[in-house]
Amino acid sequence: MKITRYHLEPQTGTAFELKRGQVLRIIDPEGEQVSDVVAFAREDHSERLSSGRSLDYNNTIYLTTGHVLYSNRSNPMFSILADRVGKHDFLLTPCSPETFEILYKDHEGYHPSCLENLTKNLQRFGIVQDDIPTAFNVFMNVDVLSSGELKIGPPLSKPGDFVDLRAEMDLVVGITACSAEKSNNHSFKPINLEVHGYERRFAPQDSSSRA
Amino acid sequence: MKITRYHLEPQTGTAFELKRGQVLRIIDPEGEQVSDVVAFAREDHSERLSSGRSLDYNNTIYLTTGHVLYSNRSNPMFSILADRVGKHDFLLTPCSPETFEILYKDHEGYHPSCLENLTKNLQRFGIVQDDIPTAFNVFMNVDVLSSGELKIGPPLSKPGDFVDLRAEMDLVVGITACSAEKSNNHSFKPINLEVHGYERRFAPQDSSSRA
Numbered sequence: 569m570k571i572t573r574y575h576l577e578p579q580t581g582t583a584f585e586l587k588r589g590q591v592l593r594i595i596d597p598e599g600e601q602v603s604d605v606v607a608f609a610r611e612d613h614s615e616r617l618s619s620g621r622s623l624d625y626n627n628t629i630y631l632t633t634g635h636v637l638y639s640n641r642s643n644p645m646f647s648i649l650a651d652r653v654g655k656h657d658f659l660l661t662p663c664s665p666e667t668f669e670i671l672y673k674d675h676e677g678y679h680p681s682c683l684e685n686l687t688k689n690l691q692r693f694g695i696v697q698d699d700i701p702t703a704f705n706v707f708m709n710v711d712v713l714s715s716g717e718l719k720i721g722p723p724l725s726k727p728g729d730f731v732d733l734r735a736e737m738d739l740v741v742g743i744t745a746c747s748a749e750k751s752n753n754h755s756f757k758p759i760n761l762e763v764h765g766y767e768r769r770f771a772p773q774d775s776s777s778r779a
Numbered sequence: 780m781k782i783t784r785y786h787l788e789p790q791t792g793t794a795f796e797l798k799r800g801q802v803l804r805i806i807d808p809e810g811e812q813v814s815d816v817v818a819f820a821r822e823d824h825s826e827r828l829s830s831g832r833s834l835d836y837n838n839t840i841y842l843t844t845g846h847v848l849y850s851n852r853s854n855p856m857f858s859i860l861a862d863r864v865g866k867h868d869f870l871l872t873p874c875s876p877e878t879f880e881i882l883y884k885d886h887e888g889y890h891p892s893c894l895e896n897l898t899k900n901l902q903r904f905g906i907v908q909d910d911i912p913t914a915f916n917v918f919m920n921v922d923v924l925s926s927g928e929l930k931i932g933p934p935l936s937k938p939g940d941f942v943d944l945r946a947e948m949d950l951v952v953g954i955t956a957c958s959a960e961k962s963n964n965h966s967f968k969p970i971n972l973e974v975h976g977y978e979r980r981f982a983p984q985d986s987s988s989r990a
Contacts (some may be wrong), residue, residue, distance in 0.1 A: 614907075614909040614910075615909065616909075618872060618913070619830070619831065619870075619913065620830065620870065620871050620872030620912075620913035620914075621872050623870050623871060623929065624870075624871045624872055624878065624882070624929075625878075625881050625882065627882075627928060627929050628926070628927045628928050628929060629870070629923055629927045629929065630926070630927030640872075640909055640911075641909070642875060642877035642878075642881070659830075659831065659834050659835075659840070659870070660831055660834060660835045661829060661831030661832050661835055661851075664853060666853035667835065667836075667853075670836050670853070671835070671836065671838075696825075698825040698826065698827075698851055698852070699825075700851075701831075702829070702830065702831035702913075703831075712840055712923040715839070715841070716839045716840045716841030717838060717839050718834065718835075718838050718839060718840065
């Protein structure tokens, strides 16, 4: 099986197409790093990942193995096939220049952000910043206290931990190595990606030829 | 002060413009009814209400008096001026035909939904269904258990309870009397609205004339 590998340097991002059936493995090579993932239907970018639909249909804020991530049209976009960590966030938007202004009081001047990295990389697919939804924040460790307050802790991911997302439709995916201090225990690290692919049109033949 | 009143029959919706500074009062006349609210910048509908930005910047899932609801461009859209209930949901999307298929196992055939009611009413502003974001679900009572599981209970609103939202920019607002059994303790009820308005261009003069 063909495997395509990507390496995201700290505080960067990328975007690429995934075919239905391909599996995206998101790897935290050093541990305690977050990766923001967004997705759009390749055929019509108005169909995009929906946090609200996904939380609603799975009836939990913690999506893990066996759960499905839905689009704003209620179609499955990803299935989670494997998850070595079990705690990810789907409440919060990608960090943006305004995130650092509003939430990081001690910050001044330019700060790299996931929103900028997603915008920059999704641009060549004709996707604009306004349409970037709440991301599936892989490895991000957010607790909801009984008061409703949100508490961001260091990611639970250890070196080499990963999550496998199977594309349930043809997709354009945007993905980052997160730029926010608070999300990554105050140290920026890389993210590795693998796309486990196959030529979909040959898959049924391969399967039947074993009979 | 001019007050415009709207009455939403059970399982219906409406849409209208709000000027910056106007206050939208959302009233539950009978108690235990939910109202889904979405908003778009009047000048550019690509700027819309963002659950992710709002939860992030307020650092809580329970928004109430003093909190600000933000757009996808991180601009304030609403301030919550008053809140007689204190528990609302900003995690879940408006109920849709698919909601009833996926989540309501005993349901068959057509079911009215907030997404349809929002789409129908926002159409005349040129806003399409794909762009309707996760709603601010006023009076909706959702708990997040420590496992992450979501638990929808009957709304805490009693007859006459209300929430006041001040528009922080010129807006197009879509709003419903929710159609989902589970959200409203299995009985559909109306929602009343009041827009407490003034002619904004006279406001500074009025204020200075008192000096």
